[in-house]
Amino acid sequence: MTQFDLAVIGGGVNGAGIARDAAGRGAKVLLLEAGDLAQGTSSASTKLIHGGLRYLEHYEFGLVRESLTEREALWAIAPHIIHPLRFVLPHVKGLRPRWLLRLGLFLYDHIGGRKRLPATRSIDLKRHPAGAPLKAEFGPAFEYSDGWVDDARLVVLNALDAAERGAEVRTRTPVTAARRDGAGWVIDTPSGQFHAAALVNAAGPSVLKVDGLIGTTPDYGMRLVRGSHIVVRKVFDHPYAYFFQLADGRIFFAIPYERDFTLIGTTDRDQEPGAPICASDEEIAYLCDGASRYFNTAITPADVVWTYSGVRPLIDDGSGRPEAATRGYRLDLSDAGEGAPLLSVYGGKITTYRHLAEEAVDLLAQRLPAAGGKGWTTRAPLPGGDFAIDGLPALMTDLAERYPFLDPASVDRIARAYGTRAERWLAGAEGWQALGRDFGGGLTGAEVDYLRQTEWAVSAEDILWRRTKLGLRLDAAQQAALADYLGA
Structure with a gap:
């Protein structure tokens, strides 16, 4: 039976971040994921590294401050997959007053230690490039800063760094049971049994299910909230993103996406456990109608080329509306008298994953000497x-x-996905032919083999929708050819 200092259940952004942090402090780490890395919530975000401007309305100043502080820190450590975006927030008569928007943006600029990102400024959409695709009724607006992230690659790169620091990463390895045994944990999986001195439950929406497998009683109730997004052919041809308000008090974003598309989202709908995680016709229509309220060109469900949905595991704080539920997180470390340490992660958002991971390993280090190094x-x-x-x-x-x-x-695509590691699979090639089979959309055998050998990709879905977004560009026959190649 293989012995580890720490086993982490869940290959989403929090689990991968914790595995990376602990491995970098010298702990022997095992990361277990039931499916592919980032297969769930962590690849279904709005792709933003942001403070959460709307959270200010719910008085979550601590969460916003933490997120804004992390924003530039994450940009600095991953400038290939994270980059700044300027957002345009139009004022709409009858909705939030201009003074309130300006006050919120003033706080947004100043409570999080912004250093490199430009500050908010007032603009006139009748003269600003972002006004061209909008209806003529919109004039006064604000332009502010936030960040964009390739969320699935963020997870993969955390897992890759963990592995390069000695962690063992096992995808498609569901945990079937875990129990305390003496001074540690025995973890059962279909591929074998593992032993670890401490255990982390970072299973995201499945955190309570894993609690049940372990036989522990959670201290927090969870609220599962589905967020759905739509992707359409690009509606505008400039680098700005939009933050739009709706009459029901909700907000949504319209963001430049993969060069030729526009990403629109998100919704907030309570998700029943076990129900399909997909955008309903109602959600698609809601986002289309909201976008059509602002853009000159009407957007209809027929224009949607792709949808994706994810379930956010939010702490049930008694909020009436799902969008009001806290995006904060809680870390629950078992008492010493219960035996081997168990740390459960409840809630969280992609922007705060690094700080969450650091805080989690700091907590574990109190009882796990192998993780006792300094945060790094x-x-x-x-x-x-x-x-x-x-x-x-x-x-x-x-x-x-x-x-x-x-x-x-x-x-553009290769640099933003691989950064300085593009050389590892381009490897001095002098032409397309040297990169092996051409699957279309710029995807070659050399890249596919690299993703399979280095980044745990197994299926066509892993490659086309998580390691890359080339599923938007390959037709059905090309996707089938890739699946055949991987199967062979």
């Missing part, structure tokens, strides 16, 4: 992110010069 993740780059925070354009230029056969779209 604030400045250590994620794989491929070892270049200057503003160095992505230079990286792209270098990539284009080294590989002149790459078209600009491929250079």
Whole structure:
């Protein structure tokens, strides 16, 4: 039976972040994921590293401050998969007054230690580039800063860094049971039994289910809230994103996505346990109607080329509406008298994952000497992110010069996905032919093999919708060819 210092259940952003942090402090770590890395909630976000401007309305000042502090820290350690965005927030007569928006944005600029990102400014949409695709009725607006992230790759890169620091990462390995045995935990899986001195339950929406497998009683109730998004052909051709208000008090975003598309979301709907996790017709229509309220071009369900949904595991704080439920997190460490340590993670959001992981390992270190080193993740780059925070354009230029056969779209995609590690599978290639089979959309055998050998990709879905978003570009026959290749 293999012995570990720490076993982490859950290969989402929190589990991968905890595994990385603990491995970097010297602990022998096992990360167990029932499916693929980021297969659930962590690949179904709105792709934002942000403070959560709307959380200010719910007086969650501590959460907003923590998130804003993390925003620039994460950008610095992963400048390939995270980049700043300027958001445009139009004022709408009859909704939140201009003074309230300005006050909220003033707080947003000042409570989180913003240093590199530009501050909020007032704009006139009749003269600003972001006003061109909007209806003529919109004039006064605000422009503010937040960040964009490739959420699924953020998870994979945390797991990859954990593995390179000695962690063992096992995907498609569900935990069937876990029990205390003497000074540690015995963990049963279909592929074998493992032993660890301490256990972390970071299973996200399944955290209570895992609590049941372990036989523990959770201290927190959970509220499962589904967030759905739609993707349409690009509605605007400028680099700004939008923060829109609706008459029901909710908000949603419209964001430039994968060069040729616009991402619109999200909804907030309570999710019944066991029900399918997918966008309902009502949600799709809701997002289309909301976008059509603002854009000159009407958006209908027929325009939607892809939808995705994720379930947010939120702490049940008694909020009436799902959008009002807290996005904060709680870390519950078992009492010493109960035996081997168990840390359960409830709630959280992608922006705060690194700080959550650091806090979790600090807690564990009180009873797990192997994890007792100092926190180190604030400045250590994620794989491929070892270049200057503003160095992505230079990286792209270098990539284009080294590989002149790459078209600009491929250079952009590869640099933003792999950063300085693109060389590991491009490997001095002098033409497309040297990269092996061409699956379409710029995806080649060399990249597929790298993802399979290095990043735990197994299926076509892993590659097309999590490691990349090339599922938006490959047709059914091309996707089937990739699946056949992987199966072989």
